[in-house]
Amino acid sequence: MTALLRIDSSARPTKSITRDLADRFIESWRSVEPEVKVVTRDVGQAPPPIVTVDWISAAFTPYEERTEAMHEALSVSDVLVDEVEQADVLLFAAPLYNYGLPASLKSWVDQVVRIGRVFSFDLNRGDFPIESTLGGKSAVVLSSWGEFGFHEGGPRDGWNHLIPHLKTLATKVFGVLDDDFHAIASEYQEFGGDRHEHSLEQARLAASQLGRELAEYRLVTETPLKQPG
Numbered sequence: 001m002t003a004l005l006r007i008d009s010s011a012r013p014t015k016s017i018t019r020d021l022a023d024r025f026i027e028s029w030r031s032v033e034p035e036v037k038v039v040t041r042d043v044g045q046a047p048p049p050i051v052t053v054d055w056i057s058a059a060f061t062p063y064e065e066r067t068e069a070m071h072e073a074l075s076v077s078d079v080l081v082d083e084v085e086q087a088d089v090l091l092f093a094a095p096l097y098n099y100g101l102p103a104s105l106k107s108w109v110d111q112v113v114r115i116g117r118v119f120s121f122d123l124n125r126g127d128f129p130i131e132s133t134l135g136g137k138s139a140v141v142l143s144s145w146g147e148f149g150f151h152e153g154g155p156r157d158g159w160n161h162l163i164p165h166l167k168t169l170a171t172k173v174f175g176v177l178d179d180d181f182h183a184i185a186s187e188y189q190e191f192g193g194d195r196h197e198h199s200l201e202q203a204r205l206a207a208s209q210l211g212r213e214l215a216e217y218r219l220v221t222e223t224p225l226k227q228p229g
């Protein structure tokens, strides 16, 4: 049985395009694997706290040396990391806010990327001391933005820091292979009209198709697309 962690970060509880795309992705997945386990973490509605100096010192203190207050400082993080650890698929329903991650999602990231739980740090590795301790997960980003043309060669090439940021996190920290990172987005929300309708329809179809394909692939292989080397 696949375990899917859905992380919603739209501030809009209703009429949210990213929530709609995630619903379709999951519905499609269920049509292939009805027993798929879905855990929803809605940071759009309940943002995790930002990390503090107390959080940082607790995270960098070995488990057995932590005080009660330190355990308390990490309690939200512990729950969120457990959810990530137990997931086979990380599904980010994530809108573009000010050319980057919604603050609620960034807070989630900062709470989750924990030394000793998600990554290890070893200067013996030279210039790249950080290594994920996770592996075998797929990551899917279902996004929406109000403008358009953020693709390579487009009029806003280089302005979109959401997808590259999530891709770096997924592949460098959450142990997702490059081939197992997928992103779909609807454009033109702020313009409305035919261009938006068309883009939204394409994104809905792509989200449904991806849900089916990834579910079929995992059911057949019982593994992600490739195992980490």
Ligand SMILES: Cc1cc2nc3c(=O)[nH]c(=O)nc-3n(C[C@H](O)[C@H](O)[C@H](O)COP(=O)(O)O)c2cc1C
Pocket (backbone or CB within 6 Å): 010, 011, 012, 015, 016, 017, 018, 019, 094, 095, 096, 097, 098, 099, 100, 144, 145, 146, 147, 148, 189, 190
């Ligand atoms: C706070 C905020 C910031 C936004 N910043 C951008 C932006 O930088 N670029 C853009 O193209 N759209 C931007 N938008 C538009 C959203 O990306 C768009 O409305 C999207 O559909 C929101 O996702 P949702 O429908 O799931 O709520 C912004 C919207 C909000 C509310």
